Amino acid sequence: MRMLPIKRFLAKATRHRKRYGRPLVTLAYAQSLDGSIAARRGYPLTLSGRESLRLWHTLRAAHDAILVGIGTILADNPRLNVRLIRGKNPQPVILDSNLRFPIGSKTLNNNKLPWIFTTESADRERQRLLKTRGVTVIRVKTTSDCQVDLHELLHQLAHRRVNSLLVEGGARIITSFLNERLVDQFVITITPFIVGGLHGVEKLLCSHMIKKPAINYFPKIKNYQHHRLGQDLVVWGSVTWEDS
Numbered sequence: 001m002r003m004l005p006i007k008r009f010l011a012k013a014t015r016h017r018k019r020y021g022r023p024l025v026t027l028a029y030a031q032s033l034d035g036s037i038a039a040r041r042g043y044p045l046t047l048s049g050r051e052s053l054r055l056w057h058t059l060r061a062a063h064d065a066i067l068v069g070i071g072t073i074l075a076d077n078p079r080l081n082v083r084l085i086r087g088k089n090p091q092p093v094i095l096d097s098n099l100r101f102p103i104g105s106k107t108l109n110n111n112k113l114p115w116i117f118t119t120e121s122a123d124r125e126r127q128r129l130l131k132t133r134g135v136t137v138i139r140v141k142t143t144s145d146c147q148v149d150l151h152e153l154l155h156q157l158a159h160r161r162v163n164s165l166l167v168e169g170g171a172r173i174i175t176s177f178l179n180e181r182l183v184d185q186f187v188i189t190i191t192p193f194i195v196g197g198l199h200g201v202e203k204l205l206c207s208h209m210i211k212k213p214a215i216n217y218f219p220k221i222k223n224y225q226h227h228r229l230g231q232d233l234v235v236w237g238s239v240t241w242e243d244s
């Protein structure tokens with residue numbers, strides 16, 4: 001399976017940060033044939049086969065940072081590190097507007113402790129407690145629905161010299177990044193099951209903006225490629241918007 005060789009990827013990511021003032025963003029998740037990433041929100045479901053799991057760890061090692069929402073932390077309690085291949089751990093980044101991050105999170109066992117991006121109104125006592133566990137809490141601007149502003153987040157990550165960011169989910173995070181048009185490339189593994197559960201991509205804003213949405217309004221995968229990996233299908237490519 002040919003993806004961009006690692007050296008060229010790293011150079012591309014550095015150029016991207018310098019040019020756009022934000023990291024190169026890769027969206028990556030595992031879904032069933034019908035687009036489900038979990039059987040229902042808040043419950044983990046391992047969809048990837050062994051070969052796909054190695055791919056996820058290879059992707060993690062190639063990126064400077066890995067991001068998930070607090071929903072994924074609470075549901076899956078992921079380590080967010082590299083275990084199945086030899087490689088460096090990415091910096092874990094968690095979006096958590098109300099500092100619900102649990103002290104029992106497995107991310108606290110990593111050599112790189114998490115950076116939590118939260119909002120101005122988050123509880124200061126809770127921040128102090130998290131700081132004693134080595135967590136860095138960063139307060140950023142909020143959106144109108146009191147969530148972490150993704151543009152501000154990426155600006156802050158670029159400031160911390162993060163060139164490449166792997167966004168692993170869950171559904172709300174994937175949808176927000178797509179709605180803000182902040183996805184540069186994607187990798188999806190498709191496993192041959194029908195789950196009928198939580199869809200990876202929820203409602204996109206462009207489907208409401210016009211009465212009869214035309215296909216061109218939706219994010220398009222350019223130059224996509226695919227490959228069979230064990231029982232899964234891997235699809236990857238870059239993302240563009242028609243009017244961008």
Ligand SMILES: NC(=O)c1ccc[n+]([C@@H]2O[C@H](COP(=O)([O-])OP(=O)(O)OC[C@H]3O[C@@H](n4cnc5c(N)ncnc54)[C@H](OP(=O)(O)O)[C@@H]3O)[C@@H](O)[C@H]2O)c1
Pocket residue numbers: 028029030031036037038040041042043044045047068069070071072073075076095096097098100147148149150168169170171172173174176198
């Ligand atoms: N198959 C896969 O590859 C995969 C990968 C990851 C997760 N999952 C599954 O996905 C499910 C979790 O997904 P989820 O949608 O419930 O949660 P999520 O996307 O992991 O986290 C969403 C939460 O992040 C916080 N947040 C802060 N700023 C945000 C922003 N700008 N945009 C969106 N969210 C923001 C919000 O909580 P606050 O308001 O409290 O801040 C929001 O509810 C679990 O069942 C998990 O197993 C599957």
